[in-house]
Amino acid sequence: MVRLRNSLAVKLIFSILAVSGIIFVFIFGSNFSRSHEILLKNVRLNAKHLSLATVNKIEIILTNVEKIPYTLAYHLEHSTLTKKEMLNLLTSVTASSNEITGVTIAFEPGLFAGVKGEFAPYIYKNNGTLKTVYLKSPENNYRIKDWYLIPKELGKAMWSEPYYNVDNNSKILATFSAPFYLNKNGKRICAGVVSAEIDLHWLEQIVKNVKLYKNGYAFLISHDGTFVTHPKKDFIMNETIFSVAEKYNDSAVRKFGQEALHGKSDFIFLKQFLDKKNIWLYYIPLLTNDWSLGVVIPDDELMADLNALTKYILFYNLLGAILLIIAIAFLANRITRPLKKLAAATDEIAGGNFNVAIPEMKSKDEVSHLAISFNFMKISLRQYIDNLMETTAAKQKMESELKIAHEIQMGILPKIFPPFPDRTEFDIYAVIEPAKEVGGDFYDFFLLENSFLYFSIGDVSGKGVPASLFMAVTKTLIKASTSINFPLNEIIAKVNNDLCVENDSSMFVTIFFGRINLKTGEVDFVNAGHNLPFIVSLNGEVKKIEKTGDIAVGIVDNYQYQLAKIKLAENDTLFLYTDGITEAQNNLDELYSEKRLEVFLDSQRLSSARELVLNSVKEVKRFSATAPQSDDITSFVIKWIKPMEND
Amino acid sequence: MKKVFIILSLSFFTLTLFSQQKNETSLRFLPHWIPQAQFAGFIIAYEKGIYKKNGLNVELITGGPNRSSLDWLKEKKTDICLAWLSSALQVRDKNVKLINIGQLIQRSALMLVAKKGNGIHSIKDMNGKKVAMWQKDFRIQPLALFKKFNLKVEIFPLSETQNIFNRDVVDVTSVMLYNEYHLLKNSGYDEKDLTIFRFQDYDLNFPEDGIYVLEDFFNKNEKVCKTFVAATLEGWKYAFSHEEETLQLVMKYLTKAKYAANEMHQRWMFRQMNKLFQPSDGEKIGELREKDFQNVVKTLKESGYIKQNISFKDFYRSPYGSP
Structure with missing residues (x-):
């Protein structure tokens, strides 16, 4: 089974979701920030327009009020009024204005004609009637009051800071004061201040109407940061923007206060404003009196629509992702289901079951192509394996037959050593180390009349069964043809003639055939194209038997073979072999060669027949090392120890 | 000195609503300004019953800009008052026999x-x-x-x-x-x-708020005066170790007297009072140091605010015993 995390469906889901997730985050993020920007821009604009409208509304009223002190100041500078005229004027302007609660004309001491010292008539509204008071030190030392002193000293008309009504703490008032001047001795001097006092209750109402979003609000701070209006009543006249900043330990609010009081305007974000919500604040100065209007927009309300939209988008994206997962899973399943079936079928085939059906595909996609190819492969594989099985069976049969043939072949060679345990005058030993295939080497020996040891060694051309049959025939023919009275060359000639008859396959065999007279050591021999044996003397001499020049048996009909003779000395060893020894190859493709054999034999003169045979095979194998043996190795040794005693 | 220019229509508001007990001595006390953290120790001593505990039935008269505490003392409209040392010395120079029975603020604020x-x-x-x-x-x-x-x-x-x-x-x-x-x-x-x-x-340090009585009154009521000062100092000590409770009471008094009450401002004031009360020599609070006294007298004389020689011994009665 495929592990879940390795499954195609999971991989597809993860990679597609990851890619689409990245795309989504990018689109969503940029969309969000852009929307946020636009939202803020619009809100800023809204707040700005609302603030400007509000400031305008306030300033229209304030400017209207300003006209009265300005006008009065103008009158005072350009005409000389009697006390009565002045009071009438004061009364009529105070009565004429809805906003104005009182008007004062305050003179510098002694500058109002006819009055010594301070002169400052103050007319004010009281329960619908107008009252007149003359401000006088020490109770009402107007000359140290802000509304008088500051405009006089600065030489300009201005609004005072807001203050509470003297009689009634609930009324917040402000005064607009304009200094007026006289020419005295050619010098323009300040003669006093005209002031109009207004109740600011309408201000609260105007500012209250400034509202952006559900819980948005606005507030007014005066020139020293005091709250003039604020939804929190206890802030009004009691806290400044700085005391609030101190209370909530909020340096950003303090900074805003300082900027605002410097007549600046901005749209800023304040975190946890007054320890509560994050807010956006638009602030703008009132140029008339250096106050500042702040419009507060709660961030959460501002962001509410965007947040709702965000949630909406996130929800549908989640839904989309789920649909995507389902679609991918479905698709992946459609792809992998046939693949899984194919895989199962493959497992069956791998297990040797070629009868399993390859699932049929309805679709015409790549997977169905794969299934078709797979089915074709299965059929081809099955045919191939059928063929292979047949061939293998045939081969196995043949091999087993060959093995039997080889065993039979070997079975006809004498294999019991020592063959003549009671004979001490000679020693004999032989071995055939067969190559993988059945070969055509043979050796043979037998005694005739007790004193004649006939021996032969041969090598049939070619390999395999024909060679082994040819060898068997040759060996049998030699033995059958041998008679004590026949010279060896005639025996071989006869064998040659017999083998030449109907030798369609043109096989031939090299034979060294000899006879040792065990009494004398005389050896008669015929060499039909075979490797010349060596004679190893006890004294160390190694010599090759002289060549006779005869050809192999089975080639030329009626060929006349020659008989040759040599004489062995006591303890001379006759070393017979096939070309499996001299033509053995090592890993460097070198041949063992007669030269190496000669050297080897030189070291073996004290060996018994058996030792020499086994050592020679060992020597050749040592030489060959890991190189494969390509031919039969036959080693055959006869040692004439001493002359046979007469019977 | 209140920022907002209120001149309240002045009316006594009597805090001694409790039925007077037999052995209690009635005392009237007037601070030289409106109720605020500057007078927290008096408010605490009153509110926490420290005066009562000491057999004093104290009336805390609401001060304000139009009530000169030393005038009221001179006119015997109050028995005890708070005033600046420099102000009190000038009154004494004009032969009003008042004496200092406790000096609260040690340094010029x-x-x-x-x-x-x-x-x-x-x-x-x-x-x-x-x-x-x-x-x-x-x-x-x-x-x-x-x-x-x-x-x-x-x-x-x-x-x-x-x-x-x-x-x-x-x-x-x-x-x-x-x-x-x-x-x-x-x-x-x-x-x-x-x-x-x-x-x-x-070198122009003027100790400010001090407690004053007329000498006559003191001679007749020495024990009561000393008890008042001791109870007041106890009130201050309690206040300094109970800032939140004290501020709540101060705020209550301010609101009651119809003054704008800004807690952060009162807190600031209260903390400064604690610093201004601590004598530079690390001794007990409430004492007038002769060195400070002489420095003020010297400055006043040089500037012509007073003419007479005023001796420390005549002017001051330590709350902790003879000066």
Whole structure:
């Protein structure tokens, strides 16, 4: 089974979701920030327009009020009024204005004609009637009051800071004061201040109407940061923007206060404003009196629509992702289901079951192509394996037959050593180390009349069964043809003639055939194209038997073979072999060669027949090392120890 | 000195509503300004029943700008009052036999403040500048200072607000550390923007709030007077270790007297009071040091505010025993 995390469906889901997730985050993020920007821009604009409208509304009223002190100041500078005229004027302007609660004309001491010292008539509204008071030190030392002193000293008309009504703490008032001047001795001097006092209750109402979003609000701070209006009543006249900043330990609010009081305007974000919500604040100065209007927009309300939209988008994206997962899973399943079936079928085939059906595909996609190819492969594989099985069976049969043939072949060679345990005058030993295939080497020996040891060694051309049959025939023919009275060359000639008859396959065999007279050591021999044996003397001499020049048996009909003779000395060893020894190859493709054999034999003169045979095979194998043996190795040794005693 | 210029229609509001007990001695006490953290110890001693516990039935008269505590004492409209040492010495100089029975504020809270932006960084920079000052006793130290450093300044009257400073009519203004200085900070001034002149730095330290009675009254009621001072000091000690509780009570008094009550401001004031109460020699609170006394007398005499020699022994009765 495929592990879940390795499954195609999971991989597809993860990679597609990851890619689409990245795309989504990018689109969503940029969309969000852009929307946020636009939202803020619009809100800023809204707040700005609302603030400007509000400031305008306030300033229209304030400017209207300003006209009265300005006008009065103008009158005072350009005409000389009697006390009565002045009071009438004061009364009529105070009565004429809805906003104005009182008007004062305050003179510098002694500058109002006819009055010594301070002169400052103050007319004010009281329960619908107008009252007149003359401000006088020490109770009402107007000359140290802000509304008088500051405009006089600065030489300009201005609004005072807001203050509470003297009689009634609930009324917040402000005064607009304009200094007026006289020419005295050619010098323009300040003669006093005209002031109009207004109740600011309408201000609260105007500012209250400034509202952006559900819980948005606005507030007014005066020139020293005091709250003039604020939804929190206890802030009004009691806290400044700085005391609030101190209370909530909020340096950003303090900074805003300082900027605002410097007549600046901005749209800023304040975190946890007054320890509560994050807010956006638009602030703008009132140029008339250096106050500042702040419009507060709660961030959460501002962001509410965007947040709702965000949630909406996130929800549908989640839904989309789920649909995507389902679609991918479905698709992946459609792809992998046939693949899984194919895989199962493959497992069956791998297990040797070629009868399993390859699932049929309805679709015409790549997977169905794969299934078709797979089915074709299965059929081809099955045919191939059928063929292979047949061939293998045939081969196995043949091999087993060959093995039997080889065993039979070997079975006809004498294999019991020592063959003549009671004979001490000679020693004999032989071995055939067969190559993988059945070969055509043979050796043979037998005694005739007790004193004649006939021996032969041969090598049939070619390999395999024909060679082994040819060898068997040759060996049998030699033995059958041998008679004590026949010279060896005639025996071989006869064998040659017999083998030449109907030798369609043109096989031939090299034979060294000899006879040792065990009494004398005389050896008669015929060499039909075979490797010349060596004679190893006890004294160390190694010599090759002289060549006779005869050809192999089975080639030329009626060929006349020659008989040759040599004489062995006591303890001379006759070393017979096939070309499996001299033509053995090592890993460097070198041949063992007669030269190496000669050297080897030189070291073996004290060996018994058996030792020499086994050592020679060992020597050749040592030489060959890991190189494969390509031919039969036959080693055959006869040692004439001493002359046979007469019977 | 309240920032907002309220002159309340003055009416007594009597705090002694409890039925008087037999052995209690009734005492009237008038502070020299409106109820605020400056007088927290008295409020605590009253509210926490420390006066009562000591057999005193104290009436805390609401002070204000139009009630001169020393006038009221002279006119026997109060038995005990709070006043500045310099003010009390001038009254004594005019043969009103009053005595100090406890000195609360050890150092001048009165300071001069200037805007660095107007080029004032050291005392010499004030030469030729416009300086706002309150009337009377608030001018003694500034004028002595200008004389000492030979500075010519143009003096402006300071009203209940600091607007003439805010509006740049003047370059230098007068503030009380525990009051207007904080209000300036709460009008947007940063400490780094201001140059501050403290009178104690120019050997013009005037101990301020002290407790005064007429000598006659003291001679007849010595034990009561001493008990009052001891109970008051106990009230202050309690207050300093119970800031939140004290501030709540102060706020209650301010609201009751219909003054704008700003808690952060009262907290500032209260904490400054704690500092101003601590004597520089680390001794007990409530004592008038002879050295401080002599310094004030010397300044007043040199400036012509007093003419007579006033001896420390005659003027002062230590709350902890004979001076």
